[in-house]
Amino acid sequence: MRTLQAPPLGQGPPEVSRWVREMFSQVAGRYDFLNHLLSFQLDRYWRRRAAALLARELSSGGWVVDACCGTGDMALAIRHEMHTRVLGVDFSHVMLRRALRKSRSRSQLFWAEADALALPLADKSVSAVTMAFGFRNLADYDAGLREILRVLEPGGVALILEFSHPGDGWFGRAYRFYARSILPRVGGLISGLRWAYEYLPFSIERFPRATELAEQMRRVGFLNVRYWLLSGGIVAIHMGHAPTSA
């Protein structure tokens, strides 16, 4: 039964988190299909690029945590790129079940149901934390960054792949028209969840610009923060390191 209510905008983190979890749990069955359709398959390329950048950066073979892993595509892209153990974490049980089904034949992939704002991991215990299209949905961005920093080993890598903001030229205008007018209609029609796909462009537009997110990462304590804009700025990959001495 599809009964998603309007997002609880302006309410506190627990309500926002509950709504986000409920929204992704309801959309899970159509999530991959709609991702590939609405991005014209570009989402696969974006994750592959992010996984390749991570592989270039990581020397040791420690744990990589893919937080907000959803149906597992980023974790799978990382495993494809490097021989390392990857733990996918998400708070939607339904999304995780799909990830598990997709990864049955793959080794070194693990899944855990947990909140990215309270990871069930010891301090300084993992080599990298990634988030693909999940960070934007967190109820508190600073808290999300602090939690990543907490679990990273000294020198560990944080990688955030998220939607960003193409400029004001024709491409940016065309993209915004697509994101505001076409995407919610097609997504809403196919998923049967109007709010989920109206929330998507809204959450993208209110998300910080790439320079602002980089600044926020630095403020929280990440070092060597850099970012790459892909596909005319539709998405950005941010990377930062945990300090080497505490």
Ligand SMILES: C[S@@+](CC[C@H](N)C(=O)[O-])C[C@H]1O[C@@H](n2cnc3c(N)ncnc32)[C@H](O)[C@@H]1O
């Ligand atoms: C847009 S999906 C992205 C999934 C996947 N990373 C990908 O690349 O397709 C966002 C995911 O983040 C999860 N999520 C959002 N907030 C979360 C939180 N606070 N803790 C854990 N998972 C969260 C949702 O359940 C959803 O599966």
